Every structure is written in C-alpha cells, then in structure tokens.
Amino acid sequence: MLVERLGKNKVRIFISYEDLEERGIDRDEIWQNGRKVQELFWDMMERAYLEVGFEVMGPIAVEAFTMPTEGVAVIVTQVPAIPEEADKSKDEADEDEEPVILVDQADGVLFVFDDFENVLSAAKAVHAWLDISASLYHYKDRYYLYVSDGQLEQTDTDSLWSIFHEYGNLAVTTKAVLDEYGKLIVADRAIETLLQYFN
Incomplete structure (x- = not known):
C-alpha cells in the first residue's frame, strides 16, 4: 500500500x-462495500494519517480506478461541510458518527501527457483500437x-494500459475538473x- 499526498484536502492510495x-478480497469485491472492504478503507485512512497527516474529518469523496495488472488507485478528497451540517456536528460532538462517504467507481481512465508529441505517439501505438471512446483535453499546459x-475486453484494456503508460501517466485530475476548467480538443x-490529421 502506497500513500501520496496530492494537496491539502486530497490523498491518493495505491x-x-x-x-x-492477502486480505481475502477479490477484485470484483472491492466495489461491494462489504465488511472486509470497509476494514481495508479505514486501514488506508489510518495509514494516510500516519504517513502524510491526512485526517478524515466530516464528509469525504472517494474515487477508485482499477488498473488491469497493478492494482487499485483510490483518491480520497475532503469535502467542505454544508454550513448547517457543520453546526449540527458541533452540537452533536459527543455522538460517534461515521463520516459521509461518497463512492464513485470511474467508468473510464484518465491519462496525462507532458506534450502533444507524446499524445500522438500514444495514438499511433494504439491504432488497432480506433473505435475506442477517447476524449482529448488541454489543461494547465498538459494534455x-x-x-x-x-466496451473493451479485459485483454484489450491490459494492452491499452501498457501502451499509454509508455507515453504518459495515470492522471490524478478527474474528468469533472477537465469538463469544468479544461479545454476539450476532441470529443x-x-x-x-x-x-x-497527424498520421
């Protein structure tokens, strides 16, 4: 388990x-939020606190990305509390309440590239999958x-991951951020x- 601090209110755990x-959790079971998965999550939060000082206080949002051969990347973000909820928390400070957890299983994967040439190289390398749904954005000087x-088979997903990792990296920015602040180049x-246009 690896922990990386991404910002004041965000942490990534691999x-x-x-x-x-080792914990007796199957790959598909990670999305079922059973007892073992909940125990794993709180172990992750304890590790995040001990290693990088990330403390769960109030609502959090959780995004999980499965990687075909490596494992699961989990991004946890502290969500600002609604004012009346914050007041309620103060009034009921003695009560041992669980924080609200909003879980989102991503239906796609986001890769980041340092320059346009790397994007082109990756596109040429995955030419066999022309029909895959992929959108290109520009945000903060990167692509x-x-x-x-x-719609991909597992073998196709594994191959695509390997190729994209040669030219870019798994992004910690979410698609929602790109939709809001980035520039959509090709949808x-x-x-x-x-x-x-560039072959």
Missing part, C-alpha cells in the same frame, strides 16, 4: 492486487486523454481524429 488477496473502458473519437 493498493496492489497482492494486498487485496489529458480520457478513455472509456466500458469521443480522439484516437481516430489524431491519426486522421
């Missing part, structure tokens, strides 16, 4: 599939490729469009 197996993995058909 759990390998070996870690899950982001959001790939929807809903849905990014791989096909890039090869059409």
